[in-house]
Amino acid sequence: MTHTNEVTNSTSKGRKKRFSLKMPGAFTILFILTVIAVMATWMIPAGAYSKLSYDGGAHEFKIVDAHNKSKTVPGTQEQLDKLGVKIDVDQFKSGAINKPISIPGTYERLEQKPAGPDQITSSMVNGTIEAVDVMVFILVLGGLIGVVQKSGSFESGLLALTKKTKGHEFLLVFMVSVLMVLGGTLCGIEEEAVAFYPILVPIFIAMGYDSIICVGAIFLASSVGSTFSTVNPFSVVIASNAAGTTFVDGLYWRIVGLVVATIFTVGYLYWYAKKIKKDPKASYTYEDKTKFENQWSVINDDGGEKPFTLRKKIILILFILPFPIMVWGVMTQGWWFPIMASMFLAFTTVIMLMVALGKDGLGEKVVVDAFVEGASSLVGVSLIIGLARGINMIMNDGLISDTILNFSSSLVQGVSGPIFIVILLIIFFFLGFIIPSSSGLAVLAMPIFAPLADTVGIPRFVIVTAYQFGQYAMLFLAPTGLIMATLQMLDMKYSHWLKFVWPVVAFVFIFGGGMLITQVLIYS
Secondary structure, eight states, X not given: OHHHHHHHHHXXXXXXXXXXXXXXXXXXXXXXXXXXXXXXXXXXXXXXXXXXXXXXXXXXXXXXXXXXXXXXXXXXXXXXHHHTOOSOHHHHHTTSOOSOEEOTTOOEEOOOOOOOTHHHHHHHHHHHHHTHHHHHHHHHHXXXXXXXXXXXXXXXXXXXXHHHHTTOHHHHHHXXXXXXXXXXXXXXXXXXXXXXXXXXXXXXXXXXXXXXXXXXIIIIHHHHHHHTXXXXXXXXXXHHHHXXXXXXXXXXXXXXXXXXXXXXXXXXXXXXXXXXXXXXXGSTTGGGHHHXXXXXXXXXXXXXXXXXXXXXXXXXXXXHTHHHHHXXXXXXXXXXXXXXXXHHHHHHHHHHHHXXXXXXXXXXXXXXXXXXXXXXXXXXXXXXXXXXXXXHHHHHHTTOHHHHHHHHXXXXXXOOHHHHHXXXXXXXXXXXXXXXXXXXXXXXXXXXXXXXXXXXXXOHHHHHHHHHHHHHHHHTTOXXXXXXXXXXXXXXXXXXXXXXXXXXXXXIIIIIHHHHHHHHHXXX
């Protein structure tokens, strides 16, 4: 009888294993989405809005219609009024709006332009080429990590840090989270946040935390800041300009929302951190714990002494210094990835010389090999960014993005009150998947949706707020956004991330939706 039970149990277990489903990896998910995007260009009607851009040299507006025919008109407020574009002409002249915007009421159906099977692979190549600036930055960053790790500076520094922070580990998570929230709300830190993982992940591991805490304190916190943007130039400022209002309108609402959202996010991270400290097996990523720590931990527990020498301290200072410089450059100098990559490469070169030369130097070959190995470890992350870009290129080339935009705007026509703003929130949520760029969605969607605010008698800043909440709620999840590159970097399963992040998405919908409904009831 016992033998029969054992056979039955083992058969049952085998059956469970055979039928268990696993979430595919990042590359597979993006490949499937690429195929779906190609199929969509066959099923969704092609169409386009006319686009308007400003030529500062000639002081003219350039209009490109749906058939790609262009004409110029005087760059005046009168012309904007004729076109039904409710935006102050100074927004164009000052450069606040520097991308082509959609002209309301100009959508036209076009001849279908379906993507062929060859575009499944060509889009991957073209998307990778388009994302090359971000990819080079990530590879340089990987090389820098490899060299510093080879020098032993990480290990010695972390051992010193963990001794001083014992018993107060969450304080660092709290500080990082708040700083990332501020970075998101003030300057829209997104891709740039990738640069902070090499510094912080080994520290969080040394303090006993898992990969969820790492992504939560960096990606999640910066995204929450962007969701409740106060003066972020890449979302709320450009969206307000494109909507014909100013980012100051509704600012106090967004500040209140930011404070509440920050408290919720830090509280959620604290709850999770306390939970896994009490029982490490409670970690959502426990099954990958050993693999993750082997990849990122820089402490070699061999019992040997690891003195934190002056040389190692200087190397760590040189390693950390580019990060505040990067933030300053992005916020005040308009830096983008090519300049940031060059700056990081300059610091990397100095560190390589320090590690290679001198009495205790490791030599040229060892240091160069460390750089190459470090860069190669992030090749997968770089490719993920390129593949995600390729999906958006397929939809744009297939002329279906504007069709989806036009259909979405029709869903709220004739609707008013709280129902109007809730539907709009959901629309922006789905549009965030189609157009994952915050500035890209702003200039395409705001000129179309903002005038609808006038028809239902609410301020346009409410539409801007709905755009922020909806799009960023999707970007917590969207494989076409930054999250896939982040998960690939930390070798985290997408299913594990979804398990952790869904309460935050629910919070944005419930709390954000409540704020929007309150605004509609007050101002309408």
